[in-house]
Amino acid sequence: MPQREPQRRRERYSVFLNVPYDSAFENLYLAYIAGLSAFGLIPRATLEIPTSQRRLERILRLIEECGYSIHDLSRVQLDGRAPRVPRFNMPFELGLAVSQNAFNRRQRWYVCEAVQYRVNKSLSDLDGTDVRIHGGTIRGVFAALADVFVRKNRQPSAQKMYQIYLVLRRNLPRIMRQAGARHPYGARVFQDLIFAARTEQLRLLRNG
């Protein structure tokens, strides 16, 4: 079937990235993009979806398009601005991914946290699931990703991931300026960061 193969290939490349979109998380956001790109994977996120009434439907379709998903549950505290509420988007999207896997076994999902054992309290339904602890650090994110993904050949080192991260960090202001964005959590900036990471990853691959 000619149309199935590209779709399956796209699924194998795509990783649904479920992370908080706030300024305190910016470094880890770049670290996730750099780390996943180093493994030859393509991050996908709800950032790509324009705000509309059919948002939930499109989130479901995006999750379905991805072979894997990474859920960072490190932002469980109350929002700083009034009304002060916890952020439910990330656990909700984790639930969608879990149900996706339960019904058609198509997606593998992984959970990351900053603090050990906190998720046992905040989301005890996950008891018995391996939760990767990154400690809120860039290197912790790289270690968590290296714990989840293994390449059969050319396994990327933490140094390579960090090199990609530095390129993203250095070029972020220019990418945001070009996109006319004030923060990195927009569709255009997200896609541009993925292209920047891919360009650097391919350059590192060429240079050995």
Added chain:
Amino acid sequence: MSRHVTIETPFPTLEETAHTLGVSVAQAHRIQRILGEGKRSRRVKANGRLRRASRYAAKRASKKA
């Protein structure tokens, strides 16, 4: 849930990345140019430093002579 994922697919090209994201390859090439510009400007800065250093060296040499 398995602990690891073994990736066997080859590294995606920029074109495949653009296709997966559902955007034009031109956007990827624009970013390539942005990254290239960064490198060029660093080279230009280095050349500028080199030219300035050589100019001062030449001036010092002419004073000695």
